[in-house]
Amino acid sequence: MNNRLGALAAAAAAVVLLAGCSAGSPSPSAPAAGDASSTAPEGLVSEGKLSACIDPEYPPLEYYENGSDGKIVGFDADAITALAEHWGVEANFVVTSFDGLMPGLQSSTCDMIFGGLYMSEERLAIADAAPVMNAGPAILTTPENVDSISEQTDLCGLTVAAQAASSNEASLQALNEGDCSDNPMTIQSYPKTAETVLAVINGLADALIETNVAAAYMETQNEGRLAVAADVFPTDTTFGVFTRKGDPLSPAVAEGLRALHDDGTLAGIAEEYNLDATIVDVY
CATH class of the missing domain: 3.40.190.10 (Periplasmic binding protein-like II)
Incomplete structure (x- = not known):
């Protein structure tokens, strides 16, 4: 884990993540809405923003940098921001509980779920998904x-x-x-x-x-x-980024993730969080 993860004490790691969350935390470094350089696909729930449902209590994928509030960081969080920047729009984190992620997507509260969800048959029956990381x-x-x-x-x-x-x-x-x-x-x-x-x-x-x-x-x-x-279960599943079933945004998200994979962005983010860069080789 990078240096900022090392600052979290063992006891704090188990306890502070239980604290409450606030909804809709935008990335401060993202381009302004309506930027002329935007290449975002049509169909975003909020024009000029890429809104992602996220449960920031799952380090090293998504978590609050200071424990219970403030900036949301982690592999998923940084990759959301990277995809928003790829399209020239603002990244908006819609914070919800884990069991509220899929309902939030289905109700169009957000454009996608980028939050450590397996591409299971049950989820793929009700939503589209693009692969992003190997897991188990x-x-x-x-x-x-x-x-x-x-x-x-x-x-x-x-x-x-x-x-x-x-x-x-x-x-x-x-x-x-x-x-x-x-x-x-x-x-x-x-x-x-x-x-x-x-x-x-x-x-x-x-x-x-x-x-x-x-x-x-x-x-x-x-x-x-x-x-x-060690090795109780095989690493035989894949984390996906989920969009609504049949949504025009689905192929655009898949293409954007592939671009971030091919240019090394996702591997670089993985390494920042001390993850093996090869786990993003899902293509």
Whole structure:
């Protein structure tokens, strides 16, 4: 993680992310609305602005730089700004809870969701998506228990925390219906990822499931209290940027992301947040 991430204390990483959010935080460096250089496609919900629904409690993808308010930073946040600048418009962050992201998109509160969402079959049935990052689930537990979890069936019978309405929670539910059907997990659902961290640290859950990108950050920020169990789940999914189903904006977003990939912008942003640049090689 870059230097500003290192400034977040381990305890703060689990707690400050629970604070409330304010909606509609624009990027201060974006071009002014109506700029003559704008090449944005038609169909933006607000002329001269690229509005993105985002839940800024998911470092290193999106989070508040000072903990609970102020500037929103992270890979996704910076990539939203880069796409807005690519089109010559202003970036506008529409802050909402994780489970409010898709409803916000469908109600045209925003133009897109750029916020750590898997391109799952369920989501693709109701929205379009362009790939942006390779990802997969990961398991975190206490350092004392990490060696006891090496494959998915080791989770059977345990209490596992997950963010509510996430694809990671769905992975646990599928496991309960399959290999863990005789000894199912107790799945604890929480609105915020920080609450899943606290559940394990406070002994309320044996483990938590989170996306590999965020899991590495959580381990770093909770050294000695959390550890990643390696290779429990394969990296076999992709984060996408979602737009409304059949919206004319969908191909434009896909083309814009491809341009930012090809010119190295996305790889550069990934490296800024200490992510492996190859995770954006989705084409």
